[in-house]
Amino acid sequence: MARVILDEAAIRRAITRIAHEIIERNKGIENCVLVGIKTRGIYIANRLAEKIKQIENQSIPVGEIDITLYRDDLSVKTTSKEPVLMGSDIPNITEQKVILIDDVLYTGRTVRAALDALIDIGRPAQIQLAVLIDRGHRELPIRPDYIGKNVPTSKSEVIEAKLKEIDGIDEVSIEQNK
Template sequence: MKEKAIVLDEQAIRRALTRIAHEIIERNKGIENCVLVGIKTRGIYLANRLAERIEQIEGKKISVGEVDITLYRDDLSKKTVDKEPLLKGSDIPVDISNQKVILIDDVLYTGRTVRAAMDALMDIGRPSQIQLAVLVDRGHRELPIRADFVGKNIPTSGSEIVVVELAEVDDVDQITIHENE
């Protein structure tokens, strides 16, 4: 893989998350009955960052949880031919029934990860609404899924890969496009 371009740096990611936080508050007329749920792995770090910004803006804490979609993936049998799937576990500290759940992920691509996350959420409870916030929407949907809140739309070709690096796991905040050689 060869890096083609840095699309968002640390400052641009911070601005995008701040904008998404404001949009979440505005769309939901505050944060009453709202829960942020990050899709493992990077989605949980983005959910925590959004929760911090929302608290700074609203002066109130918003609940944050995380969902593991491993067992809900439609490609599970292909990926786990020789080994059992590694479960990381979901952790949502509040009952999501009748709550507005804002699902958080780093990149929206085919829509399959989001579909798996929605299935996992429905097994946990019955939210009144599920909204989707992503840092990057790169297109190429295979399922009819669209984000409610988008940090940046990055049109890509099928041979390109969007790499999101976050300080919590990668020691740097940046989003790059790589060419799959």
């Protein structure tokens, strides 16, 4: 049975806090770009951009990145021969501070793939990482700069982030792996 660890209000508060932290750490949003990792990371990036605009009265560029071809587990996870590409749409990131955004940080492999993809696109001045949930169990030396919620988990547990834009509900739940 799934246990809800973040409801709609808690997700909204986490987004607001992360937006404030991004602004504070970067002393505003000049030369900053938000890049969401497909799929849910882009929706979180859009929400952060909206919140930042409310706070700063200024828009921040938002992009989305598809890491499919950069994954190191393509042969493990893909049952078909050809991976499905969703495409990337990235504003200019050269000499910009890129804030990479994802829903759940687990092993770090998704973020590593996103870093590789970003570096192939341009040369950012800096890359920061924002995640809604950090559940631990890193396999790579990757650490988020902004965290909505730390959720210590066992490897037998699954974190499921749902967002209104694609799931019809805002909620993060945890359950035992079946």
